[in-house]
Amino acid sequence: MARFAPGDRVFVREAYPPGHIRTPWYIRGKSGVIERVCGEFRNPEELAYGRDGTPRRTLYRVRFMQREVWDDYAEHPGDTVDIEIYDHWLEPAA
């Protein structure tokens, strides 16, 4: 069961563990809105070390406003970036 639904506002955990991570550095600590629930997928952080990637994690597409991602964003204020992020990297925005 997905924790978040399209439209929910979420925070990306501001965490910097070592290892194989598919959450880009530039988006950690930022907040965005769930664009869609992609489904359940094997966890790449486990697959990377030869394990089976279970338990599966819910994957979301999260939409971020570029001007909130980059302090000095100089292009259109409505520009966005959509990123696929696994459930364990997301927290509900207060």
Next chain:
Amino acid sequence: MSRHAHEHEHERHHAHDHSHPPQPDIDSGPMGHYQLMGAALGELLIEKGVITADELRATIELIDGKSPEDGARVVARAWTDPDYRRRLLEDGNAAVDALGVEMPDTHLVVVENTAKVHNVIVCTLCSCYPRMLLGLPPDWYKAHAYRSRVVREPRAVLREFGTELPDDTEIRVHDSTADMRYLVLPRRPDGTEDMNEEELAALVTRDCMIGVSSPKAP
């Protein structure tokens, strides 16, 4: 790594600059360290029966057989068939499967350009790309400059491709970080009302489907 390989490696370090020029092919000079390693890996896997020479040959043929023509067929169908366009946006895998393109291990998300929104695709972490629809990615898609900059200054990057967008167009960047793959459905150019599906497909280039360019009427 053997001592010999280390020395070889060391020589390469001095011989090789940082711009990654196109790799010499096997016929043009002595094989590089990693060409030797790849050839050795292939031969060992075949000798051990892990893979067969025939499987490897067939897989390379499969790689050679994929090209942006497949993506262009999908776009042209979507431009001429509103029902297909709707299916493509709702369930990319099923829609491209109907045109003979199977994407068994990835989920296709088709993103549509409109008068207000322009989409562009990147993989900032590696080189995720809709290979089944577009073939192998171009060098720039895999290189540092595009991956670093297109998420932070997309308009400036598009300008380097000769693409100028209207000031009021919003750019939506899609960073392919996990199991989705993206294809941009570009806008059908004005003045193409009389063209058939095949003629339209010829207007749709690879770069239009990545989102760094837009199709032009002939």
Next chain:
Amino acid sequence: MRGIHDLGGLPAGSVDLEEHEPGYWEKRIDGIRLLLADRKRRLITVDEMRRGIESLGKDVYDRLGYYERWTASVTGVMLEKGVITTDELGRKMAEIEERDKARLERAGSGDG
């Protein structure tokens, strides 16, 4: 620590639009990786390959070409899993290098 591969937002120069057609050796490692990852074999996942690339170290990552990184990583994972051994790999590379030298000598004498 920020991964060497994790490039989004970093400063960089203009995009180099020059392209090259992938050579046989590049498609060969691509094909080997696809076969090793398929349902029949399941000897490597894409994330194992990425982890191998990300572990190359910054110096090597920046210096190697795209498919050179793939080769280093896929070969490394096959060594880790015992599909091949270091000794086999070293001997086979030396054997192929000798064949390659002989090929170049033949080509050289053919020209003269």
